[in-house]
Amino acid sequence: MLSCKDVTEKSSDYLDHKLPLLTRLSVRVHLFVCVRCRTYVKQLRATVASVGLLRNQASVSEEVVETMVTALQKDTSKDP
Amino acid sequence: MSSANPTKVDESQLIARLIAGDEDSYRAIVRQYHPSMHAFARAIIGESLADEVVQETWISVIKALPQFEARSSLKTWILRIVSNTAKNRLRKESRLVSFEDLGGAADDGQGDWFDTHGHWQASHMVYAWHHVLPEDILGSDQLRQQLQTALAALPPQQQAAVVLRDMEGLEFEEICKILEVSESNVRVLLHRGRTKLRTVIDTYNRM
Numbered sequence: 314m315l316s317c318k319d320v321t322e323k324s325s326d327y328l329d330h331k332l333p334l335l336t337r338l339s340v341r342v343h344l345f346v347c348v349r350c351r352t353y354v355k356q357l358r359a360t361v362a363s364v365g366l367l368r369n370q371a372s373v374s375e376e377v378v379e380t381m382v383t384a385l386q387k388d389t390s391k392d393p
Numbered sequence: 394m395s396s397a398n399p400t401k402v403d404e405s406q407l408i409a410r411l412i413a414g415d416e417d418s419y420r421a422i423v424r425q426y427h428p429s430m431h432a433f434a435r436a437i438i439g440e441s442l443a444d445e446v447v448q449e450t451w452i453s454v455i456k457a458l459p460q461f462e463a464r465s466s467l468k469t470w471i472l473r474i475v476s477n478t479a480k481n482r483l484r485k486e487s488r489l490v491s492f493e494d495l496g497g498a499a500d501d502g503q504g505d506w507f508d509t510h511g512h513w514q515a516s517h518m519v520y521a522w523h524h525v526l527p528e529d530i531l532g533s534d535q536l537r538q539q540l541q542t543a544l545a546a547l548p549p550q551q552q553a554a555v556v557l558r559d560m561e562g563l564e565f566e567e568i569c570k571i572l573e574v575s576e577s578n579v580r581v582l583l584h585r586g587r588t589k590l591r592t593v594i595d596t597y598n599r600m
Contacts, residue, residue, distance in 0.1 A: 321506070326580055372424075381419075
């Protein structure tokens with residue numbers, strides 16, 4: 314049986330579906346019986362999702378867009 | 394019957410317009426990829442040089458577009474150029490340090506969480522958070538700021554792995570190619586980086 318330490322060490326791989334089948338099943342069994350580890354994995358999943366949301370909410374200002382477009386036009390027009 | 398992937402078709406049309414120097418297509422591609430490029434460049438080289446690296450990368454991208462063979466997605470190809478440009482710049486700026494040396498200490502911060510049997514220590518109980526939905530977690534400006542700061546403070550390789558996987562949603566195979574590390578290495582980097590970020594949210598919830 315996996316310990317809580319084992320489960321937390323494998324939790325990132327668990328979320329990415331990167332564990333061998335038997336290990337994945339062992340983690341699932343542990344999570345079924347251990348509320349602390351279940352909470353931990355739930356929180357790690359929420360952390361990953363929050364980082365993803367940070368990216369979705371990021372955008373580039375129109376000022377930067379225009380600066381880049383001008384730089385690209387200048388640079389590419391230099392080439393024959 | 395057409396089995397063409399619509400994304401590939403869209404990309405090839407976009408690429409053709411970019412090669413032709415179409416201004417609106419320049420705008421579209423900058424809007425689409427600039428935030429990803431900046432976040433990834435910042436992970437490798439830091440905030441102060443990220444803008445310069447991204448600008449340099451854009452020029453390389455536009456020049457190299459005629460050679461793009463679509464063996465990966467356009468985004469992966471662009472991020473690989475960001476990686477090369479940022480690593481070259483890192484070598485110039487700090488001759489003694491390379492990106493490969495910046496994986497961070499082996500410590501994942503979990504050292505004192507468990508007793509000798511691997512059970513949770515009483516001092517590191519796991520308490521449920523007030524919010525577990527990402528929209529609610531980021532609903533707090535203070536926590537959002539703390540999470541962004543913690544991400545920016547991760548060792549460069551950990552930060553790059555988290556950006557590529559959790560922000561950009563890339564597959565492991567693509568991340569390995571971009572970072573030039575093994576899959577097991579990416580997994581370790583993600584484990585360490587995510588563990589630290591979770592601790593930031595957890596600490597906020599305990600206040």
